[in-house]
Amino acid sequence: MSLYIFYISNFLLLLCLTASLMQSSKIINNKIFTRPGVIVLAYVQLISILLSFLILIYLFLTSDFNFDLVYFNSHSEKPLIYKFSGVWGNHEGSMLLWILILVLFNFLFALSRRISERFKEITVAIQSIMIFGFVAFLFLLSNPFALNQNNFFDGIGLNPILQDPLLAIHPPVLYVGYVGFSLVFSLAIAGLITKEVDQKWATIVKPWVFSAWAFLTAGIALGSFWAYYELGWGGYWFWDPVENASLMPWIAATALIHCVLILQKRNVMQSWTIILAILTFSLSLVGTFLVRSGILNSVHTFASDPERGLFILLFIFLILVFSFSLFAYNSEKINKTSSMGLISRGTGIQVNNWLLITILTIVFLGTMYPLATDLLLNKSLTVGPKYYSTTIAPIIILFLFFMFISPRLGWTDTKLYKIIIQLRYLIITSLTITLIISLYFELFNLTEILIIFFSLLLIISSVTASINFNKQNILVRTNLGQNLAHAGFGILMMAVVSNAVYSEERIYNAKVGDNLQLQKYIFSFDKIEQVEESNYNSLKAYFLMKKDGKLIDTFTPEIRFYSNPPTITSEASILHKFFSDIYLVMNVPQDQQSISVRMHIKPFMTILWLGTLMIIIGGIISAFIRIGRFNEK
């Protein structure tokens, strides 16, 4: 049985290779290559990969330990959902998932209408060259369907820290984001080849780039959400190299989506848009594979193998060389000179583009510097989180200002003082609220005050802009996606700053019967029990939270002991309130009688996630709904 599956699945991979090769040949405009058509081949590519992915799922669900991948990454006693998510909890499986999404985007684009046949052929051909490269890599260097000769009775198991429902969806969502930019990249290259990077091109690209961006945002948010819940470190962002690797393509993509919008509206900045499209996809590749390569050391690292790392490096290198030489050759031909006013919406977006690139550089240097010193000087070091916060915070102030002012400016030259006068009530309101906040909370740090002030301006102006009546007092359609995302970003920034300023932490060693204090709350350590679950044993502590003698809630932080593979994890117990989270984690160090409890008050966490959600929804709306004509003239 296993042998048949082995043959079928490898045949499917070869089938996809063949179809992709035929699809790629369409880049040459010759009659020999017209049959079979784009759509037929796209079906073959999709179905072959989809089937092999389903086979892999089947192998994990039935725990077929004749396959190496299942043996090393699964265990028969694992709950069903983790057998399922174990499919992509390893290098080979996640590569197959990556390819599946690559093929899916290829397929969806092949089906899309109102695009000239030649442009579609070229885009799909570029996309298929990448599919070919990755499937060849999978087939030759990391085949998920490799058999072993032994009859293993049971598997080794999945890292327990990855056994979390959130982690079952975090990688697929993140991958849809990363891989979505592969299509944007293909579209950019097709635009360079046909020399048609214009308003029509931007209209074709827009839904793809926005949905990829929304998915990437959601993927990063899910990862951060998971770190907050599962890792028990009491934070949501650590400037860990792995997090930075996903943030870098996001920053480039944020610049990109705005450039696509300017291109669509004004037919300017063609070259820069193409550069950003190439940059975003390259960073997505770096994001996926730097993380997987084992260069960075974290839970994300799967088995490392120099050959694989080399392949990916070579691939990224080829993409960069190819696309930039094509760009150098053709860039003069795609640029059309149209003018933008100096004080205009376009300029504002351009300035924020530069600011985003600066932030990208900061994150890039901070992430790569330790790698470089380790490789070149054999010296281990880490870059402290303070580097990021102190360098990025001042830029964020400027960034928020331009985010607030740009949508209020017209596309052509606008008088700045007129706009300021127009927005005077808004500015006064924000100023007052900022003053109240800073006095009430005794906040006197200039950077923090400025971030809060400009965030407020951004939030209020975005909200008022989305409620817009015309002269007949009828609500007109406005740019809801933009306003929602911008307001969400303002809310996110406010929450980030307030969270950083007002977080409080207490650490206690506790025995049963102890009363511990955190601000106005008392926590009574009630009891501790052992619980047996199907795949782990746990030690569960019960803390009764009281305020003024009244019981409010019970906290049950846990320590879990997994046996396959042997690992210990701490599960935080969290109470969400609208304005703050209360967060308890416990630890039991060996050689110790009492348990240690870490208690955090984390203000504005709910609001922080809410802001992020608004950004994601704003992105999705912008992807699929035509922009209203707000503030056009």
Add this chain to the structure above:
Amino acid sequence: MSSLVKSRLIKFLLSLIIVSIAVLIIIFNLRDNIIYFYGPTELLKNSDKQGQIMRLGGLVSVDSFQNEADSIFYFSITDGDNEIDVKYEGILPNLFAEDKGVVVEGVYMNDGRFIANKVLAKHDENYMPPEVIETLKKSGKWQGE
């Protein structure tokens, strides 16, 4: 020189200056926030590093662990050749134990003691931080492959 070339040259030089200033600011900020990693032997050789924030890694010495008051701990970190005494106030990770690998972050005081403010959490019982492996290899005490 045509005026077009001239204006392009000026733009180019201007952006070069701005970019280099930005990069300089970033790099200076980076240098201020770098945390170096040392093993015990290395740290003893670099006694001028006292007072800086750094990371120290190695094995927790056998029979060195003491829990004095509520959450104040004393232990030593060794690479087999040299030992450094560590004082730590806070919460110890679940997997902290004698004769296991550990990485702490804190300040190396001028009395030769290390005051740690963080013990870096690790998830896997058999996991050994790569820096610690490197340290043990340097002192020739590494048992693994």
